[in-house]
Amino acid sequence: MVEARRRLTPRPQTQPLTPTSANNPTENGDDRSRKTRYVGEKRYIHVDTTLSRIATKIMQDTFGRSITYLRVSVTDRCDFRCFYCMSEEMEFLPRKDLLSIEELDQVCSTFIKRGVRKIRLTGGEPLVRRGIMELIARLGEHKDSGLLDEITLTTNGSQLAKHAHEIKRLGVERINVSMDTLDADKFFEITRRGKLDQVLMGLEAAKDAGLKVKINTVALKAFNEHELSDMLGWCGEQGFDMTMIETMPLGDIGGDRSDQYLPLSSVRARLEADWTLTPSDHTTGGPSKYLGVAETGQKVGFITPLSDHFCDSCNRMRLTCTGTLYMCLGQDSAVDMRAALRADPTLEKLNTAIDESLTLKPKGHEFVIEPGNDGPALKRHMSVTGG
Numbered sequence: 036m037v038e039a040r041r042r043l044t045p046r047p048q049t050q051p052l053t054p055t056s057a058n059n060p061t062e063n064g065d066d067r068s069r070k071t072r073y074v075g076e077k078r079y080i081h082v083d084t085t086l087s088r089i090a091t092k093i094m095q096d097t098f099g100r101s102i103t104y105l106r107v108s109v110t111d112r113c114d115f116r117c118f119y120c121m122s123e124e125m126e127f128l129p130r131k132d133l134l135s136i137e138e139l140d141q142v143c144s145t146f147i148k149r150g151v152r153k154i155r156l157t158g159g160e161p162l163v164r165r166g167i168m169e170l171i172a173r174l175g176e177h178k179d180s181g182l183l184d185e186i187t188l189t190t191n192g193s194q195l196a197k198h199a200h201e202i203k204r205l206g207v208e209r210i211n212v213s214m215d216t217l218d219a220d221k222f223f224e225i226t227r228r229g230k231l232d233q234v235l236m237g238l239e240a241a242k243d244a245g246l247k248v249k250i251n252t253v254a255l256k257a258f259n260e261h262e263l264s265d266m267l268g269w270c271g272e273q274g275f276d277m278t279m280i281e282t283m284p285l286g287d288i289g290g291d292r293s294d295q296y297l298p299l300s301s302v303r304a305r306l307e308a309d310w311t312l313t314p315s316d317h318t319t320g321g322p323s324k325y326l327g328v329a330e331t332g333q334k335v336g337f338i339t340p341l342s343d344h345f346c347d348s349c350n351r352m353r354l355t356c357t358g359t360l361y362m363c364l365g366q367d368s369a370v371d372m373r374a375a376l377r378a379d380p381t382l383e384k385l386n387t388a389i390d391e392s393l394t395l396k397p398k399g400h401e402f403v404i405e406p407g408n409d410g411p412a413l414k415r416h417m418s419v420t421g422g
């Protein structure tokens with residue numbers, strides 16, 4: 036079975052993708068199916084030389100957890116400055132330190148060959164990273180070959196109107212869109228610059244493209260706590276699932292987080308006053324615990340890293356845009372994939388670095404936010420590690 040897929044979808048090890056206009060669909064008839072990937076008028080052709088590495092067994096860490104999910108922060112930059120995520124004045128990583136699109140693809144492809152079945156592109160804002168469509172196109176080939184189950188995206192939605200149809204065509208089926216309020220003024224306030232209308236247009240485009248959308252909302256004391264029930268109703272009308280997230284102490288945001296922290300146990304109690312929440316065995320393999328919303332037929336998820344953590348079933352690793360692999364969102368242990376990749380074109384060193392990361396994955400994080408203990412648990416922002 037794997038043999039047949041290999042022949043169907045050859046991919047390169049170190050060669051860059053080859054854009055060509057020789058197969059311009061307008062000249063040769065439009066065959067823009069998922070099997071042939073075009074970005075603009077360029078078609079990308081891959082010739083693989085490393086498929087002998089396809090995983091025969093799934094990667095496991097020292098606690099017996101299978102690693103099947105890679106989250107990739109493709110940039111730490113963002114066009115918003117959400118006040119729980121970033122400070123007003125952010126110093127971003129120098130562009131020269133970033134992995135190129137080819138290098139991001141090489142690291143992702145190596146993980147896929149070692150058994151990763153799902154990749155989420157995030158950031159920062161993934162849709163502001165130059166070359167993001169090429170990366171999705173390359174990853175889409177693994178989906179076509181059957182090695183990858185899913186490519187997903189977490190986005191703030193600001194660029195969605197432009198890109199929704201293209202990302203769907205390239206193989207993305209589901210996206211998470213982060214939105215913490217439906218009030219335009221409050222939206223501007225929390226993002227320090229975002230326009231709600233732009234995101235709503237993006238969501239329309241996503242629906243039109245056939246993307247399945249989940250809304251991510253960080254529950255924030257005194258900011259949106261009284262709006263969450265209405266937002267759940269709005270999501271129901273739109274056909275979106277919704278996930279509520281507890282704020283996590285990541286990075287200096289130039290303010291006090293204990294003012295923001297709202298335990299989801301209290302959010303759930305309020306939602307239950309308005310909605311019939313029913314047990315659900317739905318899972319995406321992630322930390323979210325889902326309930327059905329009987330009145331809308333949609334689902335609501337709760338991510339509770341502080342009040343009830345989810346480390347025992349963690350199946351993921353996190354790659355930053357500079358090639359640092361973090362084994363846990365809430366711990367500092369890391370392995371430098373960029374050095375390993377650049378030192379050895381055969382990818383042996385990269386594979387050895389992945390082996391090392393499996394031995395280093397910690398048992399869990401130790402987040403806490405309380406008065407007098409409200410500083411960042413870690414220096415790095417969520418936008419660096421990838422939320």
Ligand code: SAM
Pocket residue numbers: 113119120157158159160161189190191211212213251252253280281282283284285417418421422
């Ligand atoms: N820019 C994209 C977005 O906003 O969807 C992707 C990156 S953002 C870091 C990913 C998710 O992390 C968003 O849903 C955001 O709300 C969440 N997030 C950021 N900082 C957080 C924090 N300190 N605690 C909890 N969630 C956070």
Ligand code: SF4
Pocket residue numbers: 113114115116117120121158159160191213418
């Ligand atoms: Fe940007 Fe997303 Fe962080 Fe908001 S949450 S500042 S949109 S990276």
